[in-house]
Amino acid sequence: MTVLVLSGAIGAGKSSLTGMIAKELGTKAFYESVDDNPVLPLFYADPSKYAFLLQIYFLNTRFHSIKAALADDNNVLDRSIYEDALFFQMNADMGRANQTEVAIYKDLLANMMQEIKGMPKKNPDLLVHIDVSYDTMIKRITKRGRSYEQIKTDPTLVEYYKNLLKYYGPWYDHYNYSPKIRIDGDKYDFVENPADRKIVIDQIEDKLHEMGKL
Numbered sequence: 001m002t003v004l005v006l007s008g009a010i011g012a013g014k015s016s017l018t019g020m021i022a023k024e025l026g027t028k029a030f031y032e033s034v035d036d037n038p039v040l041p042l043f044y045a046d047p048s049k050y051a052f053l054l055q056i057y058f059l060n061t062r063f064h065s066i067k068a069a070l071a072d073d074n075n076v077l078d079r080s081i082y083e084d085a086l087f088f089q090m091n092a093d094m095g096r097a098n099q100t101e102v103a104i105y106k107d108l109l110a111n112m113m114q115e116i117k118g119m120p121k122k123n124p125d126l127l128v129h130i131d132v133s134y135d136t137m138i139k140r141i142t143k144r145g146r147s148y149e150q151i152k153t154d155p156t157l158v159e160y161y162k163n164l165l166k167y168y169g170p171w172y173d174h175y176n177y178s179p180k181i182r183i184d185g186d187k188y189d190f191v192e193n194p195a196d197r198k199i200v201i202d203q204i205e206d207k208l209h210e211m212g213k214l
């Protein structure tokens with residue numbers, strides 16, 4: 001049983017690469033709830049009002065996916081639960097959550113992580129992190145076109161996205177729940193270019209070989 005999780009900023013290419021890895025390795029893909037997420041558009045319209053609710057929503061849906069993915073055999077998840085705290089900490093630091101919400105969220109997250117520790121498989125086998133610059137991130141967000149994520153319609157998102165990248169650097173450096181690998185999302189156009197896709201998939205497979213997981 002091998003479980004891979006993807007990480008990276010908004011629009012980094014996690015969902016795209018998740019699908020490619022699942023196809024290549026013949027594993028099942030688990031995607032975070034976006035298009036069916038009733039809170040996400042509300043959050044982008046009024047972050048202070050909905051930051052806490054969105055975080056609870058994501059934590060709950062991610063926990064469902066993790067329970068399914070860690071119980072089953074070979075799986076790949078398009079975002080790790082370890083990034084949830086990063087998002088909430090950043091939103092809290094930006095004044096979008098009060099101290100009571102922060103305390104309740106942290107306690108609930110710790111409680112859920114405790115449950116995960118009790119599962120037969122506690123941690124993923126490999127974290128695949130996609131690194132992107134601000135310019136690439138914006139290009140991809142624009143290309144994907146979710147209306148509420150566009151900086152043209154909401155210029156305050158420039159600060160939000162730049163801030164997110166600032167939080168991701170140290171987050172990746174400190175991540176130690178499993179082996180990890182960094183993919184250069186600026187360099188490799190693994191969506192449009194088959195040669196780049198092969199390079200990226202090879203990097204992941206080489207790492208799995210090295211770990212004795214392939």
Ligand SMILES: Nc1ncnc2c1ncn2[C@@H]1O[C@H](COP(=O)(O)OP(=O)(O)OP(=O)(O)O)[C@@H](O)[C@H]1O
Pocket residue numbers: 008009010011012013014015016017034078140141143144185188189190191192
């Ligand atoms: N390496 C890449 N080269 C070219 N286009 C890419 C690349 N990665 C992603 N894209 C494109 O960028 C957009 C965002 O990709 P995707 O939805 O996979 O990102 P994500 O990391 O899952 O985003 P989110 O965090 O919002 O869920 C899509 O339109 C996708 O086709």
Ligand SMILES: Nc1nc(=O)c2ncn([C@H]3C[C@H](O)[C@@H](CO)O3)c2[nH]1
Pocket residue numbers: 010032034040051054055058083084087088091149
């Ligand atoms: N606030 C907040 N907390 C999270 O834990 C979180 N996880 C994902 N997202 C947002 C980013 C993309 O717009 C969209 C798809 O990733 O959902 C989050 N937003």
